[in-house]
Amino acid sequence: MARVVILGAGVMGLGAASRALRLGHEVTVIEAAPEPGGMAAHFDLAGLSIERFYHFICKSDATTFEVLRELGIEDRLRWRLTSMGYFTHGCVYPWGNPLALLTFPHLGPIEKLRYAALMFVSVKRERWDSLERVDARDWITRWCGESVYRKLWDRLFALKFYEYADDISASWIWTRVKRIGRSRRSMMQEELGYLEGGSETLVSALVKDIETRGGHLALGEAAVNVTTANGRVSGVRTTKTLHPAEAVISTVPTPLLCDLMPDLNAAELAAYAAIANIGVVCVVLKLRKSASPHFWVNIVDPKINVPGIIEFSNLRPTGDDVVVFVPFYMPVTNALWPRDNDAFLSDAMRAVRRVNPSVTDADLIAHHVGRLRHAQPVCPPGFAAKLPPVQTSVPGLQIADTCFYYPEDRGISESLRLGRAMADAVGARP
Numbered sequence: 001m002a003r004v005v006i007l008g009a010g011v012m013g014l015g016a017a018s019r020a021l022r023l024g025h026e027v028t029v030i031e032a033a034p035e036p037g038g039m040a041a042h043f044d045l046a047g048l049s050i051e052r053f054y055h056f057i058c059k060s061d062a063t064t065f066e067v068l069r070e071l072g073i074e075d076r077l078r079w080r081l082t083s084m085g086y087f088t089h090g091c092v093y094p095w096g097n098p099l100a101l102l103t104f105p106h107l108g109p110i111e112k113l114r115y116a117a118l119m120f121v122s123v124k125r126e127r128w129d130s131l132e133r134v135d136a137r138d139w140i141t142r143w144c145g146e147s148v149y150r151k152l153w154d155r156l157f158a159l160k161f162y163e164y165a166d167d168i169s170a171s172w173i174w175t176r177v178k179r180i181g182r183s184r185r186s187m188m189q190e191e192l193g194y195l196e197g198g199s200e201t202l203v204s205a206l207v208k209d210i211e212t213r214g215g216h217l218a219l220g221e222a223a224v225n226v227t228t229a230n231g232r233v234s235g236v237r238t239t240k241t242l243h244p245a246e247a248v249i250s251t252v253p254t255p256l257l258c259d260l261m262p263d264l265n266a267a268e269l270a271a272y273a274a275i276a277n278i279g280v281v282c283v284v285l286k287l288r289k290s291a292s293p294h295f296w297v298n299i300v301d302p303k304i305n306v307p308g309i310i311e312f313s314n315l316r317p318t319g320d321d322v323v324v325f326v327p328f329y330m331p332v333t334n335a336l337w338p339r340d341n342d343a344f345l346s347d348a349m350r351a352v353r354r355v356n357p358s359v360t361d362a363d364l365i366a367h368h369v370g371r372l373r374h375a376q377p378v379c380p381p382g383f384a385a386k387l388p389p390v391q392t393s394v395p396g397l398q399i400a401d402t403c404f405y406y407p408e409d410r411g412i413s414e415s416l417r418l419g420r421a422m423a424d425a426v427g428a429r430p
């Protein structure tokens, strides 16, 4: 079997490692951060262990269920009836079911019918080929009309994608609508999942599985470059040492690859360099008072500069405390990105207070501001044709990140699935 070196100990890298070990390979995982988990890692929020970024599980997350079973922790999966709200014109309205749409006062009857038709078709459809070259804005406008796009979507897109807002693939949006739309107890009732103990439960179980099977995790050790010999991959040089390998699986964000993989051909490097990512400044608030009964509230309000707030404790119970995530997505070139943490905290509290004016600064128990430069790949129309193959031109070297399972959006289940598929594709020692 092969010596496999995996770059990145997010769930894709850990999933690949666990699988490769089960297939009999020798495995080392190299992770630049001091802890494993990547986007699914936890931190301590004033005594509460919580994920850096909110995670919900949907009923279609098949690989997550398979991995939980394999690790013997399927009993940690919980389901909860959840709801969504829409904050607009100064009020939170229920959202996400036919009755909510019927009673929503800011759309006319024809607008509601057209919106309902788009949602219905999106949840039911299975194929995405015909949407692949279509822009999300054009697609939504064609179904619902310009006025609905303006009222419901325009600001959400603008505050997530900024200059990319009019260049997002319809198939990418469709998979998001479908994933949430299918995670329901009934037509009227959304149902989402979480792991008892948070995403850390999965990360810890994967790490334990890897270590039990003789795999090695090199934490706090960044890969510097992938080496080749005789036309195939030969190892990974890190900040600490050289790890020889017959197979290398990279799961680090593709914008970082150009420096790491000098032996890829110019076309491959150009393809990776062309994938844009946006960052996120994620404010996590521990509050004494709830902002709303909903898990997720979309916000369309000219005074608020976030597209929504996520009251995570309405999904995963966190004792007496209320936990709210306020994610400020933006390209890292945006003038707002370098602002200090206090500026983001103050905007986050303003958003919460706007949704629920009875929340005051005195209700803030603790907060955390985390930043991630490569938080969301930007997938424009025609993106599928722009993605290089996972198996690179260098034998033994596979590369992927969260955009390689397009049109699916980033997700734990999809990262696990692709990581496992890459492990399956590792050949025996040549």
Ligand SMILES: Cc1cc2nc3c(=O)[nH]c(=O)nc-3n(C[C@H](O)[C@H](O)[C@H](O)COP(=O)(O)OP(=O)(O)OC[C@H]3O[C@@H](n4cnc5c(N)ncnc54)[C@H](O)[C@@H]3O)c2cc1C
Residues within 6 Å of the ligand: 007, 008, 009, 010, 011, 012, 013, 030, 031, 032, 033, 036, 037, 038, 039, 040, 053, 054, 055, 056, 057, 221, 222, 223, 224, 251, 252, 253, 256, 280, 282, 327, 372, 375, 401, 402, 410, 411, 412, 413, 415
């Ligand atoms: C705000 C937000 C909300 C989300 N919500 C959900 C949700 O509700 N449900 C869901 O399923 N998913 C959600 N996700 C997505 C989910 O977290 C990701 O899809 C998944 O965790 C990605 O795992 P990964 O291993 O593919 O990537 P990552 O977690 O990014 O792992 C890549 C790893 O590579 C490491 N690395 C980088 N450079 C180097 C180097 N030179 N050498 C070694 N290591 C390196 C990084 O430190 C990182 O640990 C969300 C993500 C974000 C940001």
